[in-house]
Amino acid sequence: MFLKEQLMKKLYSALMTAFNEDNTVDLQGVRAMVRYNIDVNHIDGLYVGGSTGEAFMLNTVEKKAIFKTVIEEANGAIDLIAQVGSLNLEEAKELAQYVTDLGYKTISAVTPFYYNFSFAQIKHYYNEIVKDVDNQLIIYSIPALTGVSLSIDQFAELFENPKIIGIKYTNADFYLLERVRNRFPDKLILSGFDEMLLPALALNVDGAIGSTYNLNAKRAKAEMVAFDAGDIQKARDLQQVSNDLITDLIQNDIYPSLKLVLQELGVPAGFCKEPMSHPNPDMIAGAKAIYTKYLK
Numbered sequence: 001m002f003l004k005e006q007l008m009k010k011l012y013s014a015l016m017t018a019f020n021e022d023n024t025v026d027l028q029g030v031r032a033m034v035r036y037n038i039d040v041n042h043i044d045g046l047y048v049g050g051s052t053g054e055a056f057m058l059n060t061v062e063k064k065a066i067f068k069t070v071i072e073e074a075n076g077a078i079d080l081i082a083q084v085g086s087l088n089l090e091e092a093k094e095l096a097q098y099v100t101d102l103g104y105k106t107i108s109a110v111t112p113f114y115y116n117f118s119f120a121q122i123k124h125y126y127n128e129i130v131k132d133v134d135n136q137l138i139i140y141s142i143p144a145l146t147g148v149s150l151s152i153d154q155f156a157e158l159f160e161n162p163k164i165i166g167i168k169y170t171n172a173d174f175y176l177l178e179r180v181r182n183r184f185p186d187k188l189i190l191s192g193f194d195e196m197l198l199p200a201l202a203l204n205v206d207g208a209i210g211s212t213y214n215l216n217a218k219r220a221k222a223e224m225v226a227f228d229a230g231d232i233q234k235a236r237d238l239q240q241v242s243n244d245l246i247t248d249l250i251q252n253d254i255y256p257s258l259k260l261v262l263q264e265l266g267v268p269a270g271f272c273k274e275p276m277s278h279p280n281p282d283m284i285a286g287a288k289a290i291y292t293k294y295l296k
């Protein structure tokens with residue numbers, strides 16, 4: 001089991017999934033992205049099977065193949081968190097057992113979405129996912145995509161289960177983040193919006209998980225170091241450049257653009273899965289410009 005100290009102020013890439021043009025999973029591309037994160041980004045860990053991994057569009061067999069490939073390729077070099085949450089609770093439980101058996105030390109699960117579940121149902125979902133596995137879980141809270149906002153008292157109720165150890169906090173509500181941080185000093189809070197890394201650091205999060213760290217980890221790490229050293233102006237300057245990069249990525253369609261820029265960096269990141277876009281000439285030109293401006 002991880003102790004909180006072992007995960008402090010760490011940077012995690014939200015791992016992408018490489019797809020072939022026909023929308024099948026390209027496991028060689030997945031391996032290449034794991035390697036790039038370890039060898040070039042010097043990342044502390046990977047969040048596998050999350051939004052950036054396009055996991056909510058994958059079937060169980062594909063998810064298992066990715067979890068297996070990633071842990072094999074990482075071979076103990078970095079922390080791995082497996083996002084197993086699913087609207088199909090049976091699938092979530094099956095994946096929780098599967099990744100635990102593979103050796104993942106931490107799991108995570110998105111709040112169940114779409115059906116407007118009550119808090120009692122959400123609590124049941126989390127307790128069921130961890131019930132039979134010897135593992136610990138981080139709640140994945142991303143209200144902008146799920147429509148599910150948990151209150152501080154609801155987080156407290158979920159934390160009554162000792163296996164629930166933290167939150168992947170992808171939320172622009174910094175008032176709630178401050179409240180959560182101070183009410184649960186021993187819980188892991190990992191910030192999820194890359195463009196808000198600096199204010200999240202100011203509120204003493206334990207680290208960050210994000211999509212853009214797949215290619216911008218060096219700058220984000222430098223920002224974390226500057227912040228820790230008290231060089232706030234340097235941290236601001238770095239966040240400003242990162243946010244220019246993130247703005248350009250979003251304007252160019254972020255998920256395919258992340259993959260296109262990785263290809264410029266020599267990583268065969270493949271395609272996104274439809275209905276995500278496949279690249280068109282304008283998008284390819286935009287990604288090349290982003291690479292040249294921020295990463296060359």
Ligand SMILES: CC(=O)N[C@@H]([C@@H](O)[C@H](O)[C@H](O)CO)[C@@H](O)CC(=O)C(=O)O
Nearest residue numbers: 014050051052170192193194195210211
């Ligand atoms: C919706 C989304 O993709 N959010 C990203 C961010 O890294 C996001 O792409 C970035 O902050 C740009 O907005 C992460 O929070 C998601 C994430 O870590 C994951 O589950 O893959």
